[in-house]
Amino acid sequence: MRVSQQLTKTLREAPRDSEGGNQELLVRGGFVRQLTSGVYSYLPLGNRVIRKISQIVREEMDRAGGQEISMPVIQPKDIWDKRPASGPTRSEAMGDVLFKLKDRKGRDMVLGPTHEEVVTILTAEFARSYRDLPQLIYQIQTKLRDEPRPRGGLLRVREFIMKDLYSFDADYDGMDVSYRKMADAYRAIFTRSGLRFIVIQADSGAIGGKDSQEFLAITEAGEDDAMMCDTCDYAANREKAEFVRTELPREPEAALEEVYTPDCKSISDLAAFLQVPEAKTIKSVCYVAGGKMVMALVRGDLEINEVKLSNMLYRAGINAADMHLATPEELTQAGIVAGYTSPLGKDERVFIVADTSLKLGNNFVAGANRVDYHVKNVNYPRDFRVDEWEDIASAYTGATCVRCGGTLRAIRGSEVGHIFKLGTKYSELFDATYLDAEGAAHPMLMGCYGIGVGRIMATLVEQSHDEKGIIWPFSVAPYSVALVGLDLEKEENRQTAEQLYADLQAAGIEVIYDDRAETAGVKFNDADLLGYPIRAVISKRSLKNGGVEIKLRSQRESRVVPLADAVGVMQDEIRRGMASA
RNA sequence: CGGGGUGUAGCGCAGUCGGCUAGCGCGCAGCGUUCGGGACGCUGAGGUCGGAGGUUCAAGUCCUCUCACCCCGACCA
Numbered sequence A: 001m002r003v004s005q006q007l008t009k010t011l012r013e014a015p016r017d018s019e020g021g022n023q024e025l026l027v028r029g030g031f032v033r034q035l036t037s038g039v040y041s042y043l044p045l046g047n048r049v050i051r052k053i054s055q056i057v058r059e060e061m062d063r064a065g066g067q068e069i070s071m072p073v074i075q076p077k078d079i080w081d082k083r084p085a086s087g088p089t090r091s092e093a094m095g096d097v098l099f100k101l102k103d104r105k106g107r108d109m110v111l112g113p114t115h116e117e118v119v120t121i122l123t124a125e126f127a128r129s130y131r132d133l134p135q136l137i138y139q140i141q142t143k144l145r146d147e148p149r150p151r152g153g154l155l156r157v158r159e160f161i162m163k164d165l166y167s168f169d170a171d172y173d174g175m176d177v178s179y180r181k182m183a184d185a186y187r188a189i190f191t192r193s194g195l196r197f198i199v200i201q202a203d204s205g206a207i208g209g210k211d212s213q214e215f216l217a218i219t220e221a222g223e224d225d226a227m228m229c230d231t232c233d234y235a236a237n238r239e240k241a242e243f244v245r246t247e248l249p250r251e252p253e254a255a256l257e258e259v260y261t262p263d264c265k266s267i268s269d270l271a272a273f274l275q276v277p278e279a280k281t282i283k284s285v286c287y288v289a290g291g292k293m294v295m296a297l298v299r300g301d302l303e304i305n306e307v308k309l310s311n312m313l314y315r316a317g318i319n320a321a322d323m324h325l326a327t328p329e330e331l332t333q334a335g336i337v338a339g340y341t342s343p344l345g346k347d348e349r350v351f352i353v354a355d356t357s358l359k360l361g362n363n364f365v366a367g368a369n370r371v372d373y374h375v376k377n378v379n380y381p382r383d384f385r386v387d388e389w390e391d392i393a394s395a396y397t398g399a400t401c402v403r404c405g406g407t408l409r410a411i412r413g414s415e416v417g418h419i420f421k422l423g424t425k426y427s428e429l430f431d432a433t434y435l436d437a438e439g440a441a442h443p444m445l446m447g448c449y450g451i452g453v454g455r456i457m458a459t460l461v462e463q464s465h466d467e468k469g470i471i472w473p474f475s476v477a478p479y480s481v482a483l484v485g486l487d488l489e490k491e492e493n494r495q496t497a498e499q500l501y502a503d504l505q506a507a508g509i510e511v512i513y514d515d516r517a518e519t520a521g522v523k524f525n526d527a528d529l530l531g532y533p534i535r536a537v538i539s540k541r542s543l544k545n546g547g548v549e550i551k552l553r554s555q556r557e558s559r560v561v562p563l564a565d566a567v568g569v570m571q572d573e574i575r576r577g578m579a580s581a
Numbered sequence B: 001c002g003g004g005g006u007g008u009a010g011c012g013c014a015g016u017c018g019g020c021u022a023g024c025g026c027g028c029a030g031c032g033u034u035c036g037g038g039a040c041g042c043u044g045a046g047g048u049c050g051g052a053g054g055u056u057c058a059a060g061u062c063c064u065c066u067c068a069c070c071c072c073g074a075c076c077a
Helices: A021-028 A044-063 A090-097 A116-126 A172-192 A267-274 A306-315 A328-333 A425-429 A453-463 A491-506 A520-530 A540-544 A563-579
Strands: A032-036 A039-042 A074-076 A099-102 A108-111 A135-144 A159-169 A197-201 A212-218 A224-229 A235-237 A257-260 A282-289 A292-299 A350-355 A364-370 A373-378 A388-390 A408-423 A433-435 A441-443 A445-452 A481-485 A511-514 A534-538 A548-552 A558-561
Touching: A021 A032, A021 A453, A039 A044, A044 A135, A044 A159, A044 A172, A044 A453, A116 A135, A116 A159, A116 A425, A116 A445, A159 A172, A159 A453, A172 A197, A172 A212, A172 A408, A172 A445, A197 A224, A197 A408, A212 A224, A212 A453, A267 A373, A282 A306, A282 A328, A282 A364, A292 A306, A306 A350, A306 A388, A408 A425, A408 A453, A425 A445, A445 A453, A481 A491, A481 A520, A491 A511, A491 A534, A491 A540, A491 A563, A511 A520, A534 A540, A534 A563, A540 A548, A548 A563, A558 A563
Parallel strands: A197 A235, A292 A350, A350 A388, A481 A511, A481 A534
Antiparallel strands: A032 A039, A074 A108, A099 A108, A135 A159, A159 A445, A197 A212, A212 A408, A224 A235, A224 A408, A257 A373, A282 A292, A364 A373, A408 A445, A433 A441, A534 A548, A548 A558
């Protein structure tokens, strides 16, 4: 490609609404343009990057036995309205995130946010026997989700390119094998893409399913919090992370004692006022879920994790979909005094969930359920009842790892991949069964595995740039070599540059040739902004010095190589660059 | 959905108390001079001032409504 003929141009200034990071660099470089909120065009350079990433994904999926197909974006809504034995339909669960429209006959349609439904229907038609299993079916295709608020440039958008693979197996062992294959393939994909990532245990959520892992690209711009151990390889979503609670020294149980605690509405106020550690207090927070008043208790030094809490409630048969902090009215109605809430004296009308930390200590301070008063020496089970003991506290930086005793720390990232075992949820819903060797029908065991292709591009930019611009890994760079021609008005220089351009192309190297009548500074700055891994300069200076000046984007130094060696030298650099990704 | 902000040339911006032909920088076109880190001069093209309605002799500027986008929060297979 010649820069002089390229559609896009670089922007000297950041666009008004750019947020910095990947958004600013990708827009300034002309990789993408926003059309409307959360919806982008991929321009020639951006499209090449997407193609490179997609190709890596495709190769690894095929290597793992995947078969590529392409499913419709437009789908009839009724397949989203299938009602399972219990719980909401998919359409209800997704709510307004699902794009809905009507066709000319007035039939309700949706734009596919994912394809479990369609792929299950398809596979059920063909895979009728245990002999037809397993099947690994995938596509790389546009997904549409009407997110409440797109953000982070390309990190969270409403229309995005995703690879989604679905596995169909005869039994649980088979599903486990497929799952492991995908986990391995995912590691290979992100490694080849040059991404720094971690694999974490994820919350499978209320949807169910046993195993689930997220692949997080490490970046501060991400929206996901994870906890990882500094010693072993334990890493988990913050909503899921387990940790060891510290044990407090046991004291002889003392008698309850009400104390006057003016203006002590928070745990820290209270602990300071009574001169006790925060861990000696009980934090009580009230929620309403499924029409029931729920009181969550954790030790004062910990925080309540609402996701863990709601999962617990689901398990206890309470519909936590509408769980929210109890309003002042709801508290008053239940006879609870805000700021001085307490498990003391609560009967079965309040569902009490206690974090296991409360077993590791005694003589706690709790609210007196009376303004300006707390109660000392509160002990279980002497003084209050608990419906469920559970891990409902958030892990924190400095907490102790459950696996190895190491220390956990928080890390931020963006979810670029997510794999999980679905079991028979969709196969039962759509009657996707196969016949075993005895002729008996069974639902297939499914797994689903997603990769955000566009998000890989965005997180790569977040991870790999400097003050001048992007630094693409060799494996996904739109072009490997930027050939910069200077002093081109001299016929001899132009011919030399043209010849090298032709030679590079003939050698199969992806090269973009800057043949514009621009000054050196403009061309160098563009090459830096656009992040091509190798820059090759032909100028009167380089020729005087013996040939072509070659510089890696990731390095400061350049060197001059004879024209005759130039192609070979660049081939070597590309080989090395690809290998080190 | 709640709160805040912004819409003026392809991009970034200015536009005073309502006033006369709506400006500046970048980019774009032509000519000339430059030529290794975003050069310079001259000339030129490019505008429904987000949209609709209103007030006024006069609206980019004031009023009403509306749309879009951005940010914070809520929400989020």
